[in-house]
Amino acid sequence: MDSARRSGDEQAARWSGPAGHAWVEAQGVLDGMLKPFEDLLVEAVSVEPGERVLDVGCGTGGTTLTVAERLGPSGGCVGIDISEPMITAARARVEQADVPVSFIRADAQDHAFEPGTFDAVMSRFGVMFFEDPVRAFSNLRRAATDEGRLRFVTWRGPAENPFMTTAERAAAPFLPDLPARRPDEPGQFAFADPDRIQLVLTQGGWTGVDVRPVDVACALSEKELVGYFTRFGPVGATLPEVDERTRARIIDTVRAAFDSYVQGAEVRFTAACWMVGARA
Numbered sequence: 001m002d003s004a005r006r007s008g009d010e011q012a013a014r015w016s017g018p019a020g021h022a023w024v025e026a027q028g029v030l031d032g033m034l035k036p037f038e039d040l041l042v043e044a045v046s047v048e049p050g051e052r053v054l055d056v057g058c059g060t061g062g063t064t065l066t067v068a069e070r071l072g073p074s075g076g077c078v079g080i081d082i083s084e085p086m087i088t089a090a091r092a093r094v095e096q097a098d099v100p101v102s103f104i105r106a107d108a109q110d111h112a113f114e115p116g117t118f119d120a121v122m123s124r125f126g127v128m129f130f131e132d133p134v135r136a137f138s139n140l141r142r143a144a145t146d147e148g149r150l151r152f153v154t155w156r157g158p159a160e161n162p163f164m165t166t167a168e169r170a171a172a173p174f175l176p177d178l179p180a181r182r183p184d185e186p187g188q189f190a191f192a193d194p195d196r197i198q199l200v201l202t203q204g205g206w207t208g209v210d211v212r213p214v215d216v217a218c219a220l221s222e223k224e225l226v227g228y229f230t231r232f233g234p235v236g237a238t239l240p241e242v243d244e245r246t247r248a249r250i251i252d253t254v255r256a257a258f259d260s261y262v263q264g265a266e267v268r269f270t271a272a273c274w275m276v277g278a279r280a
Helices: 001-015 017-026 025-043 062-070 084-093 133-143 162-171 194-203 220-231 233-241 244-257
Strands: 054-055 077-081 101-105 118-124 144-155 207-221 266-279
Touching: 001 017, 017 084, 017 233, 025 118, 025 144, 025 207, 025 220, 054 062, 054 133, 062 077, 062 084, 062 101, 062 118, 077 084, 077 207, 084 101, 118 133, 118 220, 133 144, 133 194, 144 244, 162 233, 162 244, 162 266, 194 207, 194 266, 207 220, 220 233, 220 244, 220 266, 233 244
Parallel strands: 054 077, 054 118, 077 101, 118 144
Antiparallel strands: 144 266, 207 266
């Protein structure tokens, strides 16, 4: 328990620190890049007017707002995220929107939800960072109604997502101490193994688990590429610690490594993910 609490505190510090602020600063870029996943998830959740929906790891609230707009005044969508800056940005985003939406700054793994509240629980890349995923999904199961449904999108493995590891592979000669990506640890590829997803959800009290591969075409402006890889991932987290000369060399080297993804004014890549469904 102490280990889990320490890890939870580390996640809170990370997402309320530089990582969370980076997401807020790049909100527009990320919203555009991740829009295809939002569309897939909203379609998969298939909400009905009047339902109550929980958006786990809601970030700056884009998906939360989209779902809330479909629920009508008798429904509601609640977004929960561990990041203070992202929740603050999400609340500001919907301030002028006349939709049934609210946000909670908390860890969904341990938050005391009112039992049996939500008709649907959803997440776009927000469930890979739990220290104890079984406990987290058990908590989310308690928050769902007995007829509730779960839908989330998560990444497949790094071998199928070379775009996502291009920066760290290119920067490795300059940054030999970059943290390794380890299977089954909290992080982007924590649910790369579909058997692990099945086991975690079943142990968490969910039934009818369905894990399907989806390949999604994504794009961002070439002008945003350097800002993207210098803000996010292991390289983005490490760059502030290096001297200016080394930083410049890393940026030049990493930018060149992305050349194969650049098509005119856009950077294009395919994201290999899982679309996961389950029932309470």
